[in-house]
Amino acid sequence: MVKAPWLKTKMDLYWAIIAQFLHPIKKCFQGVVCTNILGADLEVKDVGPAIQLYEFCNSFGEIFQIRKGQPEQILQDIARDQQVEIVPELIADFHKNLLSVIKEDRGEKNSIYITNGDAWLNDLGAYINELAFMSKELHLEFVNKGTLGYNKLSPCKLHVLNLLCDEALSTVKLRKLIEEQNGRAAERRNDAKAKLRAAKAKEKELREGLKNDMKEGATPIEGNRNQLISDIKKAKEVKLTAIKEKKLGTVLRSKPLMLEDREAYWKLDGYSNNKMLLLQEFDNENFTGNDIWFEFTEDEEKTIENHAAISPHLLCRKSSSA
Incomplete structure (x- = not known):
């Protein structure tokens, strides 16, 4: 079996095989053509x-x-x-x-x-x-x-x-404004990373404390144990908040969630409060002139997002080893 030049490890081969099965995601979910945007009834091309x-x-x-x-x-x-x-x-x-x-x-x-x-x-x-x-x-x-x-x-x-x-x-x-916004986004991203590191360290410290209390048959005071568990829960909430902040600060300009052939999957910053997944299907003859946009059910969105979470492993490995 001849491997592609970018397949360096068994894990590369694993992701390549997975991608072969998951790639035709649009064939599984047709979606519904968008014709109404924010209360405006439009032609498909608009x-x-x-x-x-x-x-x-x-x-x-x-x-x-x-x-x-x-x-x-x-x-x-x-x-x-x-x-x-x-x-x-x-x-x-x-x-x-x-x-x-x-x-x-x-x-x-x-x-x-x-x-x-x-x-x-x-x-x-x-x-x-x-x-x-x-x-x-x-x-x-x-x-x-x-x-x-x-x-x-x-x-x-x-x-x-x-x-x-x-x-x-x-x-x-506008170029100056974009530069300023990008600078603020970078600051938010760095702050979020610092918060995430601190939150992870705090959660680890609390878990270690609880583990030590339970070692060798020790019987910790019930109040102390409950307090530790409560603190761990709070630390986890702080960590999750930090993760969200980190994601929000990752990019300012809109980027596709996933690109596949003639298709781009979007969760746009302004449209639908970043909650609705949209598919942009490009026209081969006119790359920007006759695109068609689709939306999906909640279950379809979850499946597509799971696919998007796996696919980048393959894409990143291709680019990093090129």
């Missing part, structure tokens, strides 16, 4: 962009003056696809704030937009018109046509917002 927008709002809402509950409202308003006389204030303000950050980064004079005015729509159209590579996907006839032109943007309103969000991410202002 689910990914909707999640992307929500994650952006969750990470940078403070800069763009977006409060709790407003990202959901933005998505719902866009999904309704109504012909409006005035663009909803919340959506208009979000566009204005994004444009202001982008303009500031480019050294341009910020425009002062009046309430219920459509000057920001002219700026939006002019800015997008500069991005020639987007012209095939966006209906650029809305340029300089105010609210009437904005209505003609359907079904591209969500994609226009994400375009502005992507542009804002490359500005100095």
Whole structure:
């Protein structure tokens, strides 16, 4: 039997065999196609962009003056696809704030937009018109046509917002914020590691004390024994809390729980309070254009997460021995 070059030990071979049986996890659980995100009924192709927008709002809402509950409202308003006389204030303000950050980064004079005015729509159209590579996907006839032109943007309103969000991410202002957040995350991670070490040591010390009391037929005072057991339980709770803090501080930016072929499994920071497992299935022909998103039952999620807990052993060994 010829082993792959990265199979160095029997354990490597063990994980390789396990992975062969567990790899086709999607074939076991089809999941349900997502079409409703945070109360917004969407086309399948718009689910990914909707999640992307929500994650952006969750990470940078403070800069763009977006409060709790407003990202959901933005998505719902866009999904309704109504012909409006005035663009909803919340959506208009979000566009204005994004444009202001982008303009500031480019050294341009910020425009002062009046309430219920459509000057920001002219700026939006002019800015997008500069991005020639987007012209095939966006209906650029809305340029300089105010609210009437904005209505003609359907079904591209969500994609226009994400375009502005992507542009804002490359500005100095947001890059600095990301660096600061990453620094704070590293501090939290180090603090959590220290707490975890201390909690483990305390639990071990208490268990050793209980074990010594019970050695050689010793009969510890019942009150002392109960107190030790109670202290051990408390120490264990502290340890579990430290473990959770360590996990929360591991990464700031979203990363997949697991990657398999054309599939990525996510527990996103903002969406569903990091409780719902989502599967992103990539389109082979257009890697980002026609992705399909799935959600699972609670039992299916547990099975998939167990699989994810095993698979990284194989992936890590491949990369570490390359």
